[in-house]
Amino acid sequence: MRTAEPARINAAFRGRLGNFWLDVELSIPASGVTAIFGPSGCGKTSVARCIAGLQRMADGFCAVGEDIWQDSSSFRPAHRRPIGYVFQEASLFPHLSVRRNLLFGAPKAARAQIAFSEVVELLGLAALLDRSPSRLSGGERQRVAIGRALLSQPKLLLMDEPLSALDRATKDEILPFLERLHETLSLPVLYISHDMAEIERFADHLVLMEQGRVVSSGPLHDPHPIPLAGSRDRLGDCSRRRKSVGSPTRMTSMPIDFHDIDPNRVAAILYRPQDDVDGLLADFAQDLARSGERIGGVVQRNVEDGAGCQIGMQAVDLMTGAEISICQPLGSGAMACKLDAAGLAEAAVAVTRAIAADVDLVVINKFSKQEAAGGGLRDELAGAIAAGIPVLTAVPEKCLDAWNDFTGGIGTSLLCERGAIEGWWQDLSSRIKRARAARQPADAPASLLADHHVG
C-alpha cells in the first residue's frame, strides 16, 4: 500500500528494530477507531511510533489521506505531523499545571475544531485545571494526556496502550470517556492494545499483528454483539481440561465480523497448534446437530487415552451422527493418525449428502495438511462453497497459505474462540430462517468461489 488514497491511512514499514524484523503493510480507513491488537512485543507500538514520526524506518511509507508523511525520498519530522499521541504512561510535563499541559500543543490561533471547554467537559477535567500533575491520580493523568493530545487539533489520534499501566478500577473509570470521545468526535483513532475487552468496547476496525507482521485486518462491526464474557468462561473450562495433556492452551480471543465474509459463505478460523480450535469446532458442531439444527459435514477429532496420549482418530457424520472410521495409530506420534482411504470416501459421501439436503451449514472442522496438499476433503469443501451453503472450517497456522490459495483470498482467517463462532451462527441462522420465512430462495451462490473451483 505504498500509495496515498483519500480517506485511508496507508502505511508500510520494513526493517530491523532491535532484535526483531518489522514488516508491516497497513491500509485502514481514516475514520473511526482502528485497533491494532497483538501480543506484547509484536511490534504494534513500533508501528504507531513510525506513523507518528518518532521512529524512522529507512524503508517506510506513510500517507494519511492524500498527505504523504513518509516515502522513499521524504520524511516529515514528528513535530510537523498533525497527530495526537497518547503514551502508555501519561507523560505529563511535571513543571506545568494541568491547564498549561492541556494548552501546550494548542495552536495560538483562536480557530480550533476541538475547543478547550469541550475537551474539559468531555474528559471531566474542570476540577483539575489548576493542579500540578504530581497531585493527580493515574486515571486523572491519563485523561489529561488524552485531552492534551486532542487540543493539539490532530488529524489522527494515536493511542499506545493508554490504559495498560492502570489498574482495573481506573480503566473502568477511563473507558467511558474513550467511548464518549468516539461518539463525539469524528477523529480517526489508532488504538493499540493487547486487551480485547478494551477493543471490543469501541473499535470499528481491527488489525491483528504477530511477530512484526500484520496477520489480518478487517472491520469489527457487528450488529449483534457477541456475549464474550460468558464464552470466555466456557473456554476457560476447556483450557483447564487440556492442561492435563501438558499443552497449555492459550487462545487469543477475537470476535470476528463473519458478516464481512458471509456473501462468500465461508468462515475459516486460523488457529495455532496449542489453540485446539478444531476440537472446539467439533464440539460446537455436534452440539448444534444434537439440538436439531440443520447442519451437515464431518468433524474429526483425536482420541486420547486417560493419560492424554493420542491413540487414534474419530470422524463423525454430523447429519446422521454416525462414526465414520477409527483408524489405529501406526506409531506412537499424533501424526500417524488420519482418515484412511475407506474413511475418507465415507466422509466425502457424508458431505455430499449434506449438500444435497441443502443444510444450513456445512462444518468440516479441519482444513489441514491433507487438504492443503490437494487431497482429503478439499473437493467436498469446494462443492459446499459452490452450492452456496455457508461453510465453517478451521485452518492451522501452517496451512494458511494453502487456504488462501484455495479460497482465492476470501474468507476470514483469524484466531478465534467459541463465543465468536456461536455469535456468528446465531446471526447467520436467524437470517437463514428469516429468508426462508419470506419464501425467498437462498442467496445466490458465491460466484467468485464457484468460478474458482468448479470451473
Place this chain on the structure above:
Amino acid sequence: MEIWSAEIRQSVLLTVELAAISTAILLVLATPLAWWLARAKGWWTEIIASVVALPLVLPPTVLGFYLLVLLGPDGPGGWIASLWGGRTLAFTFEGLVIGSVVYSMPFVVQPIRNAFAAMGERPLEVAATLRASPLRTFWTVAVPLARSGFLTGAVLGFAHTVGEFGLVLMIGGNIPGHTKVLSVALFDYVETSRWREASMLAGLMVIFAFAVILTMTLVDKRAARAAA
C-alpha cells in the same frame, strides 16, 4: 572595624566578581555541551566527556602551567590580548576568568548532563507530538525539567571558582584588585603571620562552604520530591 579592611573587602568583591562572571560563561558553554553529551551516542562522546572531566583529576598546578603557556605573550592568549593593546592574558583578571571556566567546567557540565539524561526521551517526544519545534522543546521542556541540574551546576561552578587556589597562583599571581582573590589572600595573610585576618577569611569560607552544601542538599531534596 579595622579587620574588615579595604584590603579584605577588595578581595571578597574580586572573588565574587570572578565567580559570577565565570559561572555565567560556564552556563552558556556547558548547556549545549551537556545537551550534546547527554544525547549523542557515538564512541567519541565519552572521549569529549573525558576531556571535559580532566580538571577533576589533574593537579591544578598542571592545568595552571598549560594555561599559563597558552595565555602568555607567546600563546594564543597573547594574540587575543593584543586586540585591545595588551601583551598577555596571564596575570590578568580576564586570564583568571578563562582559567576558572576551564577548571570548573566539569562541575557544571556533569550535573546538567545528568539532568538532561535523566529526563529521557519521553518528554521530548511528547513535545514533538504536540507540534513543538526542537528549539521550543529545548526551552520550554528540557531546560525547565533540568532546572535542578542547572542550579546544582551553577552553585558548584561558583563555589569551585571561589575556592580555587593553585590555578590562580599559577596564572593570576597575587595582584591586589586584579587577581588577588580570597584563597590567595588567605595564603598571603598566613605567610605574613596576620592570623586575625587569616582566621577571619577562613571562617568566612567555612560559612560559605556550609551554605553551599546546605543549598545543594535542599535543592536535591526538592527535586526528588518534585519527581515523586
